[in-house]
Amino acid sequence: MRIFILTGAGISAESGLGTFRDEDGLWTKYDLREVATPEGFARDPGKVHDFYNARRKNAAAASPNAAHHALARLMQSAHQEVTLVTQNVDSLHEKAGTAAIHMHGRLDRATCHNCRATWEAPAIMSPDDVCGSCGRPETRPDVVWFGEMPYEMDTIYTKLAEADLFVAIGTSGQVYPAAGFVAEAKAAGAHAIEINLDPSDVSTAFHEHILGSATRTVPEWVGRVIGQA
Ligand code: OAD
Numbered sequence: 001m002r003i004f005i006l007t008g009a010g011i012s013a014e015s016g017l018g019t020f021r022d023e024d025g026l027w028t029k030y031d032l033r034e035v036a037t038p039e040g041f042a043r044d045p046g047k048v049h050d051f052y053n054a055r056r057k058n059a060a061a062a063s064p065n066a067a068h069h070a071l072a073r074l075m076q077s078a079h080q081e082v083t084l085v086t087q088n089v090d091s092l093h094e095k096a097g098t099a100a101i102h103m104h105g106r107l108d109r110a111t112c113h114n115c116r117a118t119w120e121a122p123a124i125m126s127p128d129d130v131c132g133s134c135g136r137p138e139t140r141p142d143v144v145w146f147g148e149m150p151y152e153m154d155t156i157y158t159k160l161a162e163a164d165l166f167v168a169i170g171t172s173g174q175v176y177p178a179a180g181f182v183a184e185a186k187a188a189g190a191h192a193i194e195i196n197l198d199p200s201d202v203s204t205a206f207h208e209h210i211l212g213s214a215t216r217t218v219p220e221w222v223g224r225v226i227g228q229a
Helices: 038-045 045-061 066-076 153-162 178-187 214-228
Strands: 002-006 083-087 104-110 118-119 137-141 163-171 191-196 208-211
Touching: 002 066, 002 153, 002 178, 038 045, 045 104, 045 137, 066 083, 066 214, 083 153, 153 178, 163 178, 163 214, 178 191, 191 214, 208 214
Parallel strands: 002 083, 002 163, 163 191, 191 208
Antiparallel strands: 104 118, 104 137
16 A cells, blocks of 8 residues: 655644644744745844744754654555655654655755755854855755745655555645645545544545544554554
8 A cells, every 4th residue: 555644743743843823833923924935034034044943943852752653663564655745844753763755844954045055954043154055145944935846746746646545644734735735645546534633724625534632643543554454
């Protein structure tokens, strides 16, 4: 069986990393146009760096939870071919021992807004830092902002078209193109399962729903998949 898994902020919530749109979520405290758009970066790069420096520090201190570990067990099981795509910029899937496609980039990577060279991000980034490749002071976190193209979309659409099972975990279904993946996978014949605390905005597109916190629901679901193999 070929399984395509999409994760969102909800899978990392119980590791202590805030989500975006829940009560107390990041976008209730910050204006995303100021800190998560190329225009916001052009207006005030210091503010954008401060925002991501704080998030990088939180992410570095966080540990993977039972849901990340369960997905790692699933990916190591010999019976399924699993593609794991995350919208998260933390590295908790990697800390749990799995490789994930980071369609919205990674906090622990830096890039140059000018020449797009990439490197390991230092703990603190600043508008004065210069790019080691082109020498311009245009370094930025290697994260995808609103209005920019997410990473690895060709690979993602190929894997969606091949999937037998599509599973979305901990994502509100409010941000495209990720929110449209369920429709793509279903059009290609996949069965679709949503695992989330609450029904998402695209909930009706799924065949099956598993409601509850990720640390309980994901290990239970993985146990069933591995048990059936
Ligand atoms: P959201 O904050 O929009 O949604 C998080 C989802 O996780 C919600 O549906 C919650 O109900 C659910 N949730 C919260 N705690 C959970 C738990 N313990 N177990 C299971 N589910 C839980 O986050 P995303 O959908 O990931 O993009 O947001 C998508 C994108 O919007 C992000 O990648 C980011 C953001 O703006 C960019 O910055 C480009």
